[in-house]
Amino acid sequence: MTTLPAQDSVLPTGRPTPRRLSRKATGADRVFELSARTVGATVLVVTGGIGAFLAWQSVPTLERYGWSFFTESAWQPESDVLGIAAVLVGTVSIAGVAMAFAFPLALLTALFISEYAPAGIKSTLVSLVDLMAAVPSIIYGMWGYFLVMPHAAAFSLWLHQNLGWIPIFSVDADPDAAVWDQSRYIGSAFCAGIAVAMMVLPMSCAVMRQVFSQTPPGEKEAALALGATRWGMIRSVVLPFGRGGIIGGTMLGLGRALGETIAVLLIISPDFVIKPRILEVGTSSVSALIAGRFGDASAAQLSALLTAGFVLFVITLIVNTLAAMIVARSRSGAGTDA
């Protein structure tokens, strides 16, 4: 005997209505979404608040000093003369020296790791570069101050003697003195730049290596199969492919170099003069200015320091954003996070 199910009279007999779909979260999901949104908003307020606070704090300073804040080189709050021209020039020259050392070395190291190193030690080398990036800046500062600075001063003297006719290599001292005056050659933007280079080098190198490693192997093999030497392959495939990574990595490093504080503070002799002579003693940077002057600052001076910090932040922001855009638009599409 088979029992046939009787028609349930309760169910509607017409066309079945479709189940209602809703993108709206319910229950635990709503709590999750709300709390995630809250966290996001909190972080937005905190981080965005810093930028807004800096901008808001720099209004009174900019109103008071106007454009002269950017053209005045002295920093003498007691006589009401404030300006960041000298520290900006110092910041840029330190970062420039750092990039002059860091860029070629980072490029060569990245090429070595991605193309020349034996496969067995490649991952070790990558870890070493990452470890180098993790070494605190204070340690590079001590390395630069105690170990490198005497040698850097001797090298500065040599540069001065042989290339002194180039304005940036001239020093206000006698290059051919019987006993050279070492104190004229230490604490310069050149010495600080070397220590900062050590800090930014691993960062640039990591970005470059990452982009190089994403070169399509087919194109590399095609170049080699056509008879290219290793360098021919690098020149025709790897470098064009990684151009975005090279530029972007360098600019990321530059952004870091502009904001570096402790190593610079340890090495330089503060001096508030616009000085294009990078080998000569005495320079300053925005970050060193803040670190040196915050303690005895009045409210107005604090606002001026915050303005200097804001200017530095805007510069690094522009540099970093450009770098991120260049790396993202390069053919490799590699991330900028090292």
Place this chain on the structure above:
Amino acid sequence: MTTIQQRATASSAKPTPTTHLPQRDLDAPPPLARPSLGKPTAEERFTVVGAWVAALALAWVVTQRLMPLGGPAWLLVTWLVLGLVMSVVTTSMTGRRVDVVDRVVAGIVTSGALVVGAALLSTVVFVVYRGWEPLLHLNFLVDDMAGVGPRDPFDTGGIGHAIVGSAIQLGIAVAVTLPLGIGTAVFMTEVGGRFAVVVRTIVEAMTALPSIVAGLFVYTVLIVALGFPRSGFAAAMALSVMMLPIIARAADVVLRVVPGGLREASLALGASRWRTVWHVVLPTARPGLATALILGVARGVGETSPVLLTSGVATFFVTNPTDGVMNSLPLFIFKGARSPEPMDIERAFAAATVLLVLVLVLFVIARLVARPARARTRRPRRTTRAKRTAEES
């Protein structure tokens, strides 16, 4: 086809068809195998190594005997230049121009990498070399500097207070940044929407904030405006402000690479979005998140400038983060390095060694945490395949 026919007619037109026999040219150099990209042959290796050894010898003669250029720096520079010249000479004896360029570039690239390696090695060795002496005394790691003068011997005083201070400050900073950072990353990747784009833009922009400016911000707001004393808590806040964008961004990158298929599978099985995030996305990304956190901590532990502005310097143990000045490792090192007393400088180097070891340990932990996922998928398979091919051959 036509060419063969033409050639056939041409040859038939000739009175005496001859066959061209290749003649051995006794004066020509012996044929060389094209340089292969695999393992270098013995001759190639001899050319490279020999060139650099010869260059070293020549550089020694030039700098130490012929010209007044004493010192190791000149020797190394001359060695590099002469090594490249020697490579050109030895390679051009057998190779073409491209081979010469290839060899020279290989020399330049390798020496560039060696310079970087030497710089890293010199940093580590120099710091350890200058700071090993205080580390021989156990009290250096557990004592504080209260009542210890700059010229007291190394068996009194230590950096225990700085280590404790660093740990407390970092602990607070991590307790603040970890939930906020990962929460923001979850919001940006899992919830999304137009607001998330705004948050991501701002967070990415704030990674550009120089650490000194973060310190100055906390100093202005917390210490000057709100009248909070200089303390470990203020330092922790400065570190948090600096670390938050870094950790949020790194976690965002990690969460974004979680395969979308996993999420869809979980949702298709009927899990809610919250369960998907908690049971699928976050566990999948756990190694990456741990790495992001540890690298953020490694960055924070060595950051001096925010601490310099906000914490003040104490020479004794301070465990209450809201109770006045507190020392930390980077600050101790900075103050020591600026001191004119040689003993202080030596203590600073010893503290720098401790800091270096700490960063190294954090770094190794980060690597070990990040490794398993990769090792499970790739390494074993490759080794078994390699073994099989080795057995077959």
